[in-house]
Amino acid sequence: MRRILLGAAMAAMLAGNGVSPALAQxxxxxxxxxxxxxxxxxxxxxxxVRxxxxxxAPESDPASAEKALIDDRLRLSAARQMGITPSDEQIDAGLAEFAGRANLGVxxxxxxxxxxxxxxQAFRDFISAGVxxxxxxxxxxxxxxxxxxxxIEQELQKIIETPRTTHVALSxxxxxxxxxxxxxxxxxxxxLVQNVRSEGDFAAAARRYSATPSAESGGRLPWTPLANLPPALQPIILSMKPGQISQPLTVQGAVxxxxxxxxxxxLRPGAREQVLDFVRFRLSSAEEANRIAAVSDSCADLFVHARGLPAEQIQRQTLPQGQIPTGEALRLAVLDDNESTVISYGGAVTLLMLCKREPALLAAETSPAAVPVTAGGAEGAEDGQAAAPDPDALPGRDEVRNMIFNRKVGQAAESYLAELRSNAIIRRP
Structure with missing residues (x-):
């Protein structure tokens, strides 16, 4: 999104857009x-500021720009203390990468x-601090x-439980x-971006400024499938939350x-389905079952008490919820991981322990999937073309790990910068 907005900003500048007057002389x-x-x-x-x-950028007001310059001083100071000095090659690469976001050379x-x-030099200083x-x-x-x-498990669980946006109501x-x-x-x-705070504000602005038929209704558009929007617009809309206004986008002859x-x-197909990993331990009496349950903190503990017993007396299974006998499924439904229950109906006694409960999608993601092939290669592939990615598929564990890693690095870096700020002597003449 930042690339799109930067390109739009540069396009506006090329069209003759200026900046606010300089600060007080x-x-x-x-x-x-x-x-x-x-x-x-x-x-x-x-x-x-210019x-x-x-x-x-949101930091274009003097107060925000001053804070950014203070932070750059702190970044440069931390680098000097660590003996870090940017080379000309690193800075030149940074200049080229940044200018390239607007599809321009340096x-x-x-x-x-x-x-x-x-x-x-102002551009170079900005890049040097970042490098x-x-x-x-x-x-x-x-x-x-x-x-x-x-x-990683928690992040995948969150992804599974989060509905994927399929339709949007836009103005x-x-x-x-x-x-x-x-x-x-x-x-x-x-x-308008700075001052619109509600749908009512936006509707009033649309009636005043918008040049489309929707202006009469405050710019309101009907519910629209996300897939119907232009591909370049979809990530921008997905990055917004209900009640937010977008940054200005330049198109031919309009903003x-x-x-x-x-x-x-x-939700993804199968997101509500569960797979249960559980142990079924058949015992001779409720007293024995309760005793074992009281001293067992995990499914592995149950097998310690089953040593010397016939293999068919204790079983560990991983099954979709719908494939577990109803009576046992009802008892497992109220258990958390590593909790147990004793089933006794006057005859044989069964100790059930839930080892793990997880969404079917997550269970499938951790299991290697068989890929059907034909004599010509992967099934469905034609003329050497790769099959289209499954939009319902979960991201891979490595992808999730990298996402979490980058997020934690960003948070830790911000915390370190805040620490530098709190320890610095910042004063005005």
């Missing part, structure tokens, strides 16, 4: 704030920045982050942007805003 090299005796000047703040405005990108009053911080995080944070199998607002008026249309859109009113979704 004064000595450009006047220190505004000291961070451990390193000064942030008025000029640096002016440059960062740069962020061009990127349509020279073309910096040329557009210069025309908007942003010097190349050294990545190395700080790699050396200090990454070695401390671990992802356990239990965390649209399309601001005309004929040649020469692109900047004005973008300014209106940005103002577009969306308001997400609501979503509908369904």
């Amino acid at each position: 004064g000595n450009p090299f006047q220190p505004l704030v000291y961070v451990n005796d390193s000064a942030v000047t008025r000029y640096e703040l002016d440059q960062r 740069f962020m405005q061009l990127l349509r 020279e073309e990108f910096t040329g557009q920045l210069a025309r908007a009053g942003v010097e190349r 050294v911080w990545r190395e700080v995080v790699r050396q200090r944070v990454v070695p401390q982050v671990r992802v356990t199998d239990a965390e 649209e607002l399309i601001i005309p942007a004929p040649p020469g008026e692109e900047a004005r249309a973008m300014q209106i859109a940005e103002s 577009v805003l969306f308001f997400l009113r609501d979503t509908r979704g369904t």
